[in-house]
Amino acid sequence: MSSSCIEEVGLQDNQWFRIVNDLLSKAGVAINGPSPADLQIKNPDFYKRVLQEGSLGLGESYMDGWWDCERLDLFFTQALKAGLEDQLPTHFKDTLRVIGARIFNFQNRKRAWIVGKEHYDLGNDLFSRMLDDSMQYSCGYWKNADNLADAQRDKLRLVCEKLQLAPGMTLLDIGCGWGGLAQFAAREYGVSVTGVTVSAEQQKLAQARCQGLDVTILLQDYRELNASFDRIVSVGMFEHVGPKNYATYFDVVNRNLKPDGIFLLHTIGSRKTDNNVDPWINKYIFPNGCLPSIRHIANASAPYFVMEDWHNFGADYDKTLMAWHARFMEAWPELAANYSERFKRMFSYYLNACAGAFRARDLQLWQVVFSRGIENGLRVAR
Template identity: 75%
Template structure:
């Protein structure tokens, strides 16, 4: 009698196994199956852990080596298309986290710096190896691109063209990352850039990158900004603002934008309005983050701006994330000693889970252009 048969029999006797199998069957995912999206179970306690702890149990059990999957991106694509995430139980901690998000400001001035320390300060070595030459940690624009580098350069050009940048203008970059957009805009469009970040590691590299350019990089909370700019851009930062601060955020942008200025918001978006945050992502990747919905953005901007254009290219994030995953794995031999195997499992899980979510159109990527009201309207390039 084969060991795999014995394992299957023991699984069959497990109440938690039967529930898990029935759920996965809805997505065409098999336990110990032969397809790349099937899961291979290494620890029989996996079933109880996932059924009791939901998303957090699924992610942590993978980090612990309790299960494997050849193509995690395919697994999550199928699982999310079948809406299995809505069928997982909500752990008490998840319920408390949602309640806390509603009752308290998780992105207060004091707490806002946490994501910088926990994620963006992981190490410039990691991000330099994983990202493109402009170190863009946001969705690329793959309309005519065939490489990560060309997709990110096309995204930067798209942003600058939508903002109608011209020599001599001033540009504020809220959440400037490692300075790639600031460098691009200063070099190619002749603008003077002020970038703001809450990550010390990002500021350090951004200053080095833009050393010979008319660029200033500040380590500062966006709420402290008080200067007029011709143009404002914010890429991949609004996800960290939080619903309790959306009105403040748009008020800050309005305060810092000249009357004839333009503002471009580039952010990941959720299909439904909610304070819910995936507990695994919140704990291990982006603490205190929250994805805005169309309603969130619509209501928050209404007192301040005219919405000139809304562009969704969320499907391009799938390809971007898979490119990051490939580069991360290629670079892993240079990173392994510093970061360790558990970090590798965590980071690949994160990249592939997100890729599957965008592929299933469970998440979106929006670029929204705002103004105080352009007299003759705008013709925004797409």
């Protein structure tokens, strides 16, 4: 039976079970089996809910305790490698959301603040325990590292070297997070940094972190920027821009970058040129987010810049996310007083699902370096 017909047909419980079981078997996943990737079902309504609601039903039923899995990361790796996400039905509300994203600008100036309030303002207690000491909420660089702190420090060094920072330069950090990169660049490279964020909690911590350094942290939308900088960097922010704003985003970068400047874009990416949003992630983790494709970035940047370098180290995000999950679980006894058990399941699901997606190479992590055409080319660090 095709998945498109599932919502229209009344099925018996054993038929819902059989359809789900057949789907999972394609990924080598069993129901109530002994493997760490197998699903342990606690509520028999799970099968119907997942087939009727797709990704949203799968995630919400986990949050509700309807099923468990010893290794969620393995489950998602196997499921995505087998292409199961393309075989689940698309819920009608998801279809409306995709159509709406094509018509409306869900990342306009007013709505751009939503992700700051709903995700990044969750609590500095949570992020300070889950992340490394520099509070980097983006992929680490594990080429020579064997732990999270070194991977994030190497990522910061890689970014600064690619930008060819030198004392006295000015650097704009679009989406500066908790100020880790701004602090590193100002302290290690002697540059003057201006960071912008839409999260009030990030701004407070970033200002405290960078006290005494030549760093300014602004609480504002990137579209309001109008200055002149030697270098511009954006790490883990482009995922919140949205296809309808990509042209505007690169226009802002062009407007604020000096003629001989360099711009580095660090972003998660998708192989598909579409409105790349998972409905569960959109509802519970990153509202109004959307993953760009190579074509999105190429088309939006072409009027302004030469693409000097494209570096994909998406496989490193698997290690980063699993390190975050280990730290999150280790810190949970301290966090439990401020967050519910349902939140714990939600956040664990998010970290493991994303790790599985990167391990399956379903998602990518790109660092792209742009200039306006540097004479004799640009030798980019690795």
